[in-house]
Amino acid sequence: MSRRPRQQMIAETRAKLIEAARAAFGTAGYAATSMDDLTAAAGLTRGALYHHFGDKKGLLAAVIAQIDDEMNERLRAVTERAEDPWTGFRDECTAYIEMALEPEIQRVVLRDGPAVLGDPWTWPTQSACIRSMTDSLSKLAAAGTILAVDAEAAARLISGATLHAAQWIAHAPDAPAASRKAIEAFNALLDGLRARR
Secondary structure, X not given: OOOXXXXXHHHHHXXXXXXXXXXXXXXXXXXXOOHHHHHHHHOOOHHHHHHHHOOHHHHHHXXXXXXXXXXXXXXXXXXXXXXXXXXXXXXXXXXXXXXXXOHHHHHHHHHHHHHHHOOHHHOHHHHHHHHHHHHHHHHHHHOOXXXXXXXXXXXXXXXXXXXXXXXXXXXXXXXXXXXXHHHHHHHHHHHOOEOOO
């Protein structure tokens, strides 16, 4: 029987730990998840967790990165379906806010993530989000679709608004009602960027 390459074994171990952690964090939450239970569910040892992620906090960061990648794929699909770039941008922002209604995203990304990893503005994924949004806004401004404002400044303001809206929804006693209110108010604010012809 041939041995699997080392890189494949490393990738498989990491994937098992992330899968087990994602299931546990998404249902029980970060604080209530035992590292012994988590590693047993993955069929691995605590040593494997420490070796690949440093600690439970490092594993949470990896789980959030995986969820964030999936969210970005879904948001790209929303943009691609739109009839024009402005609608795509607006729909993508709205879709992000709506994702705050999903239990896994609420618990792992919007509640436990900031509580354990600190301010989301310091997360590596935020820098990529700002760059992408700045690029989109620059193109919309160049096309005359939006006002000629500084694209990075606008991207940071919009990103902040969507993130805070999502966190509000994740913590609201009536999340669906908060989501409806947030989307209505956010779209009214976003419409203020439109160039008046």
